[in-house]
Amino acid sequence: MTLRVRDLGLLEYAAAHAEQERTLAARVAETSPDTLLLVEHPAVITLGRGTHANNLLNSEDLPVVRVERGGDVTLHAPGQLVGYLIRKLPNGARELRPHLQLIEETLADVALRFGLPAGRKLGATGLWIEDRKLASIGIACRRHVTWHGFALNVHTDLDLFRCINPCGFSADVMTSLARELPTAPSMAEVKQVVAAAFEQRFAVAHP
Numbered sequence: 333m334t335l336r337v338r339d340l341g342l343l344e345y346a347a348a349h350a351e352q353e354r355t356l357a358a359r360v361a362e363t364s365p366d367t368l369l370l371v372e373h374p375a376v377i378t379l380g381r382g383t384h385a386n387n388l389l390n391s392e393d394l395p396v397v398r399v400e401r402g403g404d405v406t407l408h409a410p411g412q413l414v415g416y417l418i419r420k421l422p423n424g425a426r427e428l429r430p431h432l433q434l435i436e437e438t439l440a441d442v443a444l445r446f447g448l449p450a451g452r453k454l455g456a457t458g459l460w461i462e463d464r465k466l467a468s469i470g471i472a473c474r475r476h477v478t479w480h481g482f483a484l485n486v487h488t489d490l491d492l493f494r495c496i497n498p499c500g501f502s503a504d505v506m507t508s509l510a511r512e513l514p515t516a517p518s519m520a521e522v523k524q525v526v527a528a529a530f531e532q533r534f535a536v537a538h539p
Contacts, residue, residue, distance in 0.1 A: 335419075335535040336364070337527040340371040342410065345397055348373065355418045356479045368481075368530050369416040370523055373408040375492060380404055380470050387497035394495060401480035403457065403470035404499045411488040411508070413522055417471075417481040419534060426476055432457060432469060434533060435482055439467050441529045442484070442522070448512055458499070459484070464507035468499055486510065486522050 340348060348371050358364035377388070377396045380403035387405045388396070394407075408414055421431060436452050439459040443450035443466060453460040459467035459482075467484040485508035493503035510516035517525075 334365055335531050336367045337531065338367060338369050339523060340369055342372045342374070345373050345376045345378070345395070345408065348414075348416070349397075349399070352416050352418065352479050355416075356474060356477060359418050359420055359477045360475050366417075366419045366534060368527070368534075369418070370526065371414050371416070372410050372412060372519070373414060375407070375409040377405060377407050377496060380406070384500065387500055389497065390495045394492075399480070400472040401470035402472065403468070405496045406468050406470070406483060406498050407493055407496055408483055409488050409492050411486055411510075411519070413484045413486050413519065413526060415481045415484070415526060415530070417478060417530070417534070419478045421473070421476045421478065428471065428473060428478070431478060432471065435469055435471075438529050438533045439469075439482060439484060441533075442525050443509075445525050445529070446509060446513060446517060448509070456499075456501075461507060461512060463505060464512075465498070465501065465505045466507055466509070466512070484509075484522070484526070486519055487516050 355367050379398045380401045383405045440451050450459050450461045457469050469482045471478050471480045487510035490506050493506045
């Protein structure tokens with residue numbers, strides 16, 4: 333089965349969430365394939381199911397949305413590539429931890445494509461370069477179909493993270509491709525690499 337990749341451009345969080353819901357319903361109903369939605373959001377804070385209230389600091393100037401995904405508080409903003417992976421977990425492989433790890437490994441492939449050795453960090457979800465966090469991950473699952481996904485910092489304004497403790501960490505841990513590389517890739521280039529990496533890893537036949 334192929335993985336369909338759709339680029340939603342820059343889209344308000346509520347509109348992208350509604351598109352996720354539609355895509356999720358179609359995947360549950362077996363009327364669409366697995367789909368990766370790529371999008372940037374205007375600045376918004378989202379609260380996952382595991383959010384601790386003391387991780388929301390100075391958020392008065394930004395909209396705050398409570399969502400279904402796991403994890404703590406995070407922030408989305410222009411310059412960050414968000415990927416919502418609506419994927420039916422294969423029979424016999426319906427644990428969420430391996431799915432999370434596949435996303436982490438795929439993002440590590442993306443980082444390596446740009447010359448950055450990144451990977452998992454013991455006890456912390458996401459993509460890390462040593463003690464610097466390049467991407468955040470939080471998912472939800474409905475009837476064995478996953479949704480929500482990852483947020484990869486390309487050329488995000490990292491100072492925006494100072495209004496929260498992202499995923500319970502100090503905002504100082506957040507990094508981006510622009511910060512780590514001598515020349516930052518364009519968002520269009522990153523989208524192409526992400527799409528290819530996810531298509532290679534997730535376009536598989538379901539038993």
